Amino acid sequence: MKKATPFLQQQILRHEADALFGTPCECAVAGQRCEVVCHNCTQYPPSCKLCFVRSHRNSPFHWAEGFLGRHDIAALGVGYTLPLGHYGADCTGEKGRAATATAFTVTVITGIHATTVDFCRHPIVIDKVAQLLEARIFPCTFTDPKSGITFECLKNFQIYSLESKAAAYDYVGSLARLTDNAFTESVPDMYENFIRTSRMWGVLTMKKRLGQVHGIDNVLLHRPKGNLVLYCPSCQEPGFNSDKNMPPLPDNLRHLNQQRQTLDGNFHCNKSTKNTDPSDVSLYEGNAYFPTNKYLNEQLAKAPKTEPKSTCNYLKAVNNQDKKKFKNMEITGIVNTQCSHVFIQASVDLQFGER
Incomplete structure (x- = not known):
């Protein structure tokens, strides 16, 4: 193992600055060069920002790793907005996107992401909360939500806390470190929102598992x-x-x-x-x-x-x-x-x- 240390170190360093950075992107669009790479995907090659957004339509919370740092998809400067209500497809409603883009903070297992969402703009439209839940994002409030937590993150915390007895404060702190390990104070504080949402998630999942949402009381009449x-x-x-x-x-x-x-x-x-x-x-x-x-x-x-x-x-x-x-x-x-x-x-x- 000691002899392999230099080789292993070199392979790890390769991911810090890919040799393809700065070369023309495979999309062949004029002027587009490889600027970002995704380490959340497996073997994602460096690409231009437009290709990154196009390939992450259904993975909007992957980090765009660049030579000078990493960014949210919404911060790439190519006008990205997370569309809701159409399974990731753009809404073809009446109003323009610029008028409806809403700043939104999403907590996922890879960190705390600042993005923008585009709620459905059709005349007959479902509630904003329902649109977020359809995208597997649990809103932190039910009145004009501006932040949410993914189902995957809530489930991950539930299992993690039961196994390790770790508190929500420590879990949210680790997510802040995953977001920015150098300037953690600049990361949005999601602790208060997280503890309230995780409590609600625990009640809802318990009712589901014990059959209360399926009318189990009509079957097990001998139980309260x-x-x-x-x-x-x-x-x-x-x-x-x-x-x-x-x-x-x-x-x-x-x-x-x-x-x-x-x-x-x-x-x-x-x-x-x-x-x-x-x-x-x-x-x-x-x-x-x-x-x-x-x-x-x-x-x-x-x-x-x-x-x-x-x-x-x-x-x-x-x-x-x-x-x-x-x-x-x-x-x-x-x-x-x-x-x-x-x-x-x-x-x-x-x-x-x-x-």
């Missing part, structure tokens, strides 16, 4: 309406995966038919008391693992606040220590109810220490 909890396939659900007319199991296997539930608490998963956005509410509406705040507060009001008195100095010290530990905390931990196969069935926040 609007259920967003993933049920354990091994635990018995009478009438679904088990039947009273099934042949009896031998004695040494009867334990498999038992319904066993356990409680597991985590007192390190805390939330400190702080000023929060009142509009920052759960999108699951109590249909997933955590109940709604209204229902939880109603149950807490019914629960007796009993604190057994102790004459032991040691226990008093422990109690005082717990009060200091959870001081200024709105949530002091969580408790999960789960089956013996560790499928979580319900979760709840702890409010007062271990209560």
